[in-house]
Amino acid sequence: MATGAAADNPADLLPTPKRGSYLPRVLGREEVAALLDRIPARTPLEVRDRAMFELAYSCGLRAEEIVSVDLGDVDFDSEAVRVTGKGQKTRLVPIGEPAQRALRRYLEAARHTLGPAPEERALFVSRRGRRLSPSDVRRRLLKWVREAAVAGRISPHTLRHSFATHLLEGGADLRSIQELLGHSSISTTQIYTRVEPSRLRREYAKSHPRA
Numbered sequence: 001m002a003t004g005a006a007a008d009n010p011a012d013l014l015p016t017p018k019r020g021s022y023l024p025r026v027l028g029r030e031e032v033a034a035l036l037d038r039i040p041a042r043t044p045l046e047v048r049d050r051a052m053f054e055l056a057y058s059c060g061l062r063a064e065e066i067v068s069v070d071l072g073d074v075d076f077d078s079e080a081v082r083v084t085g086k087g088q089k090t091r092l093v094p095i096g097e098p099a100q101r102a103l104r105r106y107l108e109a110a111r112h113t114l115g116p117a118p119e120e121r122a123l124f125v126s127r128r129g130r131r132l133s134p135s136d137v138r139r140r141l142l143k144w145v146r147e148a149a150v151a152g153r154i155s156p157h158t159l160r161h162s163f164a165t166h167l168l169e170g171g172a173d174l175r176s177i178q179e180l181l182g183h184s185s186i187s188t189t190q191i192y193t194r195v196e197p198s199r200l201r202r203e204y205a206k207s208h209p210r211a
Contacts, residue, residue, distance in 0.1 A: 027162045031150055032057055038148035041102070044110040045127060049140050051099070051106035052124050056137075056156055058099035059083065060163035060181050063134035063156040070121040074103060085182035093180055164192045 027035070036057065039050040056066055065083050073082040079100065080092045095103070115129035116122070122131035137156055145154045164177050178189040 025152060025154070025158050025161065026165045027150070027154070027158060029166060032159070032162055032166075035144060035148045035150055035154075036098075039144050041105070044113045047102075047106050047110035048114070048124060049144065051102040051110075052137065053141060053144070053159065054099040054102040055081070055095065057159045057163055058096040059093040060160045061093075061156070062160060063137045065182075066137050066156065067122070067124060067132045067134055069123040071123055072121065074123065076100065076104070083182065087184075089182060089184075091179065091182050161192075164189070168192050 036050070036054060039046055039053065041047045041050040052066060055061065055069075059081060061069075061083060062085070065085055068084050069081060074095075075081070078092075080094050082090055083093055084090050111123075111125065114125050114127055116125045117129060120129060120131070124132050126132055126136065134156075141154065141156055141159075160181070164181060167177050167180070168174075174186060174189050174193070177192065178186050181189060183189045
């Protein structure tokens with residue numbers, strides 16, 4: 001019987017195992033409200049943070065997109081913000097009324113007190129008047145998550161996932177959510193169709209007398 005190394009790898013005929021689907025963490029509507037309402041908006045930094053996270057949830061922004069927003073990107077007349085996403089692609093996203101109110105207050109009463117230079121175009125600036133970094137956004141959100149005692153690991157992307165899921169729960173179609181999120185492919189957006197039924201199953205198990 002001949003022995004030796006096979007010319008072909010038999011394992012090439014086997015299908016590769018599928019990776020498990022990752023379902024993003026999503027906050028309930030009450031949890032988002034509790035988190036945002038926990039930001040007291042008394043000091044300039046608190047006013048900034050309230051506006052920043054109201055905008056993040058209102059528009060489903062990534063941390064990198066939050067810090068890239070410039071003053072000229074916000075249009076209160078059209079109630080929208082121009083967002084620069086991955087690949088430098090831009091999109092217009094509507095801004096909800098609570099976020100508009102928080103932004104107006106920040107621009108009128110807080111931003112100038114942080115001392116930005118006249119040429120600084122960033123919407124959100126640090127205590128030294130400079131454009132924030134994504135890590136600054138994550139650090140400030142963590143502070144307010146702790147203040148609000150919201151359980152679990154929360155990041156700006158959690159607010160983004162919550163934005164998309166709450167839209168889906170409210171009846172928005174996937175194509176609209178795809179455009180609002182800036183996804184290049186609808187398959188990326190379809191993950192939210194798996195998030196929302198999982199919540200429904202939990203509610204069913206909790207509420208139905210014969211679940």
